[in-house]
Amino acid sequence: MVEHTVKAFDTDIGRLRGLISQMGGMAEAAIANAILALQRSDLVLAEEVRAGDKAVDALEAEVERLSVRIIALRAPMANDLREVVAALKIANVVERIADYAKNIAKRVPLIESEDRIEPISVLPAMAKMASAMVREALDAFAARDPAKALEVCASDSALDDFYDSIFRTLVTYMVENPKTIGQVAHLLFVAKNLERIGDHATNVAEMVYFAATGTRMGERDRGRTQD
Amino acid sequence: MVEHTVKAFDTDIGRLRGLISQMGGMAEAAIANAILALQRSDLVLAEEVRAGDKAVDALEAEVERLSVRIIALRAPMANDLREVVAALKIANVVERIADYAKNIAKRVPLIESEDRIEPISVLPAMAKMASAMVREALDAFAARDPAKALEVCASDSALDDFYDSIFRTLVTYMVENPKTIGQVAHLLFVAKNLERIGDHATNVAEMVYFAATGTRMGERDRGRTQD
Numbered sequence: 097m098v099e100h101t102v103k104a105f106d107t108d109i110g111r112l113r114g115l116i117s118q119m120g121g122m123a124e125a126a127i128a129n130a131i132l133a134l135q136r137s138d139l140v141l142a143e144e145v146r147a148g149d150k151a152v153d154a155l156e157a158e159v160e161r162l163s164v165r166i167i168a169l170r171a172p173m174a175n176d177l178r179e180v181v182a183a184l185k186i187a188n189v190v191e192r193i194a195d196y197a198k199n200i201a202k203r204v205p206l207i208e209s210e211d212r213i214e215p216i217s218v219l220p221a222m223a224k225m226a227s228a229m230v231r232e233a234l235d236a237f238a239a240r241d242p243a244k245a246l247e248v249c250a251s252d253s254a255l256d257d258f259y260d261s262i263f264r265t266l267v268t269y270m271v272e273n274p275k276t277i278g279q280v281a282h283l284l285f286v287a288k289n290l291e292r293i294g295d296h297a298t299n300v301a302e303m304v305y306f307a308a309t310g311t312r313m314g315e316r317d318r319g320r321t322q323d
Numbered sequence: 324m325v326e327h328t329v330k331a332f333d334t335d336i337g338r339l340r341g342l343i344s345q346m347g348g349m350a351e352a353a354i355a356n357a358i359l360a361l362q363r364s365d366l367v368l369a370e371e372v373r374a375g376d377k378a379v380d381a382l383e384a385e386v387e388r389l390s391v392r393i394i395a396l397r398a399p400m401a402n403d404l405r406e407v408v409a410a411l412k413i414a415n416v417v418e419r420i421a422d423y424a425k426n427i428a429k430r431v432p433l434i435e436s437e438d439r440i441e442p443i444s445v446l447p448a449m450a451k452m453a454s455a456m457v458r459e460a461l462d463a464f465a466a467r468d469p470a471k472a473l474e475v476c477a478s479d480s481a482l483d484d485f486y487d488s489i490f491r492t493l494v495t496y497m498v499e500n501p502k503t504i505g506q507v508a509h510l511l512f513v514a515k516n517l518e519r520i521g522d523h524a525t526n527v528a529e530m531v532y533f534a535a536t537g538t539r540m541g542e543r544d545r546g547r548t549q550d
Contacts, residue, residue, distance in 0.1 A: 164408055167394045181391055267505045274501055278494045281511055
């Protein structure tokens with residue numbers, strides 16, 4: 097009987113993990129496509145990213161239903177409960193990450209212009225860095241690997257520095273090209289969205305660390321303090 | 324026995340509601356103080372808002388622990404379960420609202436300047452509108468009032484219009500005062516944070532509606548589509 101329950105719990109948890117890794121893949125693709133749409137002023141691709149966000153929302157709702165059912169039916173204790181609650185929270189964060197990608201996509205039509213806005217070119221590298229953090233955080237979750245989770249947190253300060261540098265670049269560009277201020281203001285938000293994606297990947301990593309070890313990551317482990 | 328369990332459940336739910344309304348009060352105060360700190364360049368008050376956010380986070384963690392315990396111990400069904408899950412999610416959203424207030428406070432030292440940046444004056448009215456939405460959404464939650472929840476959603480499009488108008492005002496100001504671009508860029512983010520607070524109040528209202536009625540709010544009820 098106990099074995100049967102344990103097996104059922106493992107199946108449920110496996111299902112949860114599968115759903116979250118599916119969500120993570122969708123969020124990564126959304127980030128990449130949103131930035132591609134921005135670079136190419138591709139309104140069709142931007143609209144696809146927007147529309148695709150509903151699928152991520154649906155998966156999050158599925159994770160929520162399944163987590164609540166597991167808690168209510170199997171009344172898991174200690175480690176197992178921590179794992180289910182982590183899955184519920186991580187799904188919520190991944191949904192927010194996908195939301196940031198959607199917000200980037202929504203700016204594509206606002207930035208469109210006959211003249212190419214030069215500083216767009218600095219964003220794809222930042223997007224890659226943010227997206228890699230998301231993937232690594234979810235890999236850490238899949239592998240229950242607290243050491244990998246710590247690495248994700250360490251890369252966040254590099255992403256923050258990247259953001260600060262892009263912020264200054266964009267402001268300088270605005271000063272020198274006042275006609276573009278309206279469009280470049282949207283790029284400021286895009287850069288900020290990427291920086292927030294990194295913060296959320298860090299959040300996921302912190303939850304993975306806690307679920308795996310039962311202790312919170314120390315302030316020192318996390319590098320610079322997060323927003 | 325059944326009566327005993329029902330009573331225990333009611334006590335638990337009452338406790339959850341109390342914690343969330345406490346969080347809501349703190350989030351409202353944080354919004355008001357962050358904007359006041361911005362208006363007055365008051366670095367001490369800004370730092371208080373930043374530091375105070377930890378208390379909101381602690382309350383959210385408390386709501387999470389209590390909700391999970393209720394689900395595991397009392398295995399509530401249907402309406403009751405929907406209520407507990409709504410409380411868990413609403414606490415998460417209120418924590419995010421308080422985070423936006425903290426983010427506004429963090430910009431105060433970045434905007435400080437000998438010359439008063441004129442367009443700061445348009446922000447307090449927007450902050451009041453956003454803060455009122457938060458209060459009304461939480462009142463709707465406390466009263467389990469789906470009609471009130473619908474009203475919150477209706478006000479969100481007014482807040483979005485306010486944001487659009489402030490965005491244009493700030494961009495025009497930047498064009499005319501290129502020396503202030505660095506500081507005014509931070510005000511763009513402040514306005515965006517207020518707009519997001521309104522989106523989150525709308526989210527809370529949607530959850531209240533669902534918890535109270537068991538059906539999702541229709542696209543039409545919500546007015547303009549949210550981010």
